[in-house]
Amino acid sequence: MGEAADGQQVLRLLERETADVLILDLAMPVMGGLEVIRELKSRGCQIKILVLTMHEDEQYLKEAMRAGALGYVEKKAVDTELFQAIRTVAKGRRYLNPAKTQELLGSLLAGAAAHAADDPYTLLSFREREVLKYMVRGYSLSEIAKMLCISVKTVDTHKTRIMNKLGYTEKSQLVEYALKHGLLTTKLTP
Secondary structure: OOOOOOHHHHHHHHHHOOOOEEEEOOOOOOOOHHHHHHHHHHOOOOOEEEEEEOOOOHHHHHHHHHHOOOEEEEOOOOHHHHHHHHHHHHOOOOEEOHHHHHHHHHHHHHHHHHHHHHOHHHHOOHHHHHHHHHHOOOOOHHHHHHHHOOOHHHHHHHHHHHHHHHOOOOHHHHHHHHHHOOOOOOOOOO
């Protein structure tokens, strides 16, 4: 229904015309694509946005999607992919090409692994966290078993797993860890 040379022209065009899908470049003069997306969303515009760009950097992709774009296609994409992206976005669904999706998932998983390495507490199961909270407060294994309605042997198994996962050999190390991570101030849930 139309074409625009810069971001401000896109906004003016959409004030006069309606469209189902906006195919938008990120690198435009006067007002960039990200600014256009944010402005359209702040105006409550319901147009579905597909970014078509030369930028391969993952950061551009993330920013465009956060701003409100439904799809992201690199200009080097073949025609069939572009048509598939337009059809998908027109239906109100998100579109990323399979290679970008794999790349993002890899990045996400690497980030999660790095976070887990920074905080081993995230490696513990919900039950192990419960047992740890009771242990560092000085409860015996039998007291913990009674409060959590599990056997003493199960509590001991959890204790062993906690020590292994956190890499500790002494209970005093667990108390130091609990102090450092604020576990002594968290509420106990029997």
